[in-house]
Amino acid sequence: MNKPLLLSLAAVALLGSNLNAETMYTKFQTMELDMKKLQHEISALKAEQKQLKADALKAQEEAKKAKESDAEDEDEESVNERLTDLEESLTDLNKATNGSHLKFNVDYRFAVENMQYKMADGSKVNNDAFMTNRLWLNMNWAATKHLSFTGQLAYNKAFGARSGANNGAYETFDWIANENAYDDTLRIRSAYFLYKNDTFLTTDIPWTFSIGRRPSTNGHLVNLRDDDHASSPMAHTINVEFDGLSSKFVLENLTGIEGMYVKFCAGRGMSNAQAKLSATPFATNKTTTPNIDLAGLIFVPYDDGQYSLNTQYYYANNLIDATDNNNATLKTVGGLHSLTANIVANGIGDEISDFLDDTIFFVSGAMSITNPNKSGGGMLGCTERKKGYSVWTGVQIPSLISEEGRWGLEYNHGTKFWRSLTYGEDTNIGSKLAARGDAYEAYFTEPIIEDALSIQVRYTYIDYAFSGSNGFFGDTTGTPLSMEQAVANNLGNSVVDTAQDIRFYIRYRY
Secondary structure: OOEEEEEEEHHHHHHHOOOOOHHHHHHHHHHHHHHHHHHHHHHHHHHHHHHHHHHHHHHHHHHHHHHOOOOOOOOOOHHHHHHHHHHHHHHHHHHHHHHHHHHEEEEEEEEEEEEEEEEEEOOOEEEEEEEEEEEEEEEEEEEEOOEEEEEEEEEEEOOOOOOOOOOHHHHHHOOOOOOOOOOEEEEEEEEEEEEEOOEEOEOOEEEEEEEEEEOOOEEOOHHHHHOOOOOEEOOOOOOOOOOOEEEEEEOOHHHHHOOOEEEEEEEEOOOOOOOOOOOOOOOOOOOOOEEEEEEEOOOEEOOOOOOOEEEEEEEEEEEEEOOOOOOOOOEEEEEEEEEEEEEEEEEEOOOHHHHOOOOEEEEEEEEEEEEEEEOOOOOOOOOOEEEEEEEEEEEEEEOOOOOOOOEEEEEEEOOOOOOOOOOOOOOOOOHHHHHEEEEEEEEEEEEEOOOOEEEEEEEEEEOOOOOOOOOOOOOOEEEEEEOHHHOOOOOOOOOOEEEEEEEEEEEHHH
């Protein structure tokens, strides 16, 4: 193993360690020295690379001359062999200086939000200026053309404060560990390897396999307003962090249909295991809730780059609820089927106008079906199965006042028993896509300095018809109550009727 690779691994080990106040300075000082050594080595390698390129050009000229004449001092075959050797050396140097080392990039965002709530009894709650820092450190490493690693470290907290929350059993699972303003700890948001190949068992089917901490937030369609690349899940029905695996099979060559693929996914949302310092470390604990597992598939029957049809199904078992409103102990209440389908137009028409060519429109529909346990109090306040429905539509258009900016408008509606797994949605007043009622959103995103610095202004308004949109799945936090029912049950000051959020952010990415 060469020294640059060893130094890269040392940097990774350092970032993966516990960055506490006592050791942070010395560790970063060590990293700085290592990075300086690495920079010197890379400079030397790049100098050698430059010389090799010059030699390669010279060899090409010699090959050309050898082809035109029968020079006695060097024949064409020997020149071509020399050229091949030089190209192989150049490839090795490219890997050493670019392709085969862990690379970092930074995504930092400052946001300030004005949040207003009106409760079912007419009382009001607000925060006029909630400020947050969010930092993502992205890591990538391509070991070979088939195998790569991707990871992301995340930090998300309110200005001058840690969360201070102590939610008991809620702390044992991490669906939103990096999606809310929690504390000043640097956590793993995603970490997984990806294997890809152009053939599967000798068939002409490109495929991938991946396992690890999944990139399962900021998914398909919600990424438009978040100004991010989409992760694979369809965010209408799932937007949470989880650990699991996926495998994708591209069927376009087999079927002749553009963009067709199927992707299988499975993961674990919470593990049932006793504590390390118990008498039986990590053994199953029969007195607590069992493992929460999820399995599903994404099927895209058509995608030509402009128009696409996308579908998704998953089933999650052993879903939970609080045992009562006064503590954080949990109970298992049942499973949930979820289906969604959407149509996306990335450009409307065929060169009708530049404006329509650069317009994105989508419509998405979703359904949830509960599967209550025979014991456990039922799901969403009912012991029988309940279906919920949601529709979501949006448009994103080029700015009319600047060259690079984007405007967006979105609307979604959910029925009484609608249920999603979207707790990780980047909306601090609660997931708009989980709303049992109506949600409206408008936003404007503008690059300030190329792709490195951007701003966004976003307005979100949610008008709840029923309570429980952001609760769990049982009868304690998931039962849908109208505003009148909430008041009649003395819950008027704890059930939100309407919520709105005006958010401004400035974001640096490099």
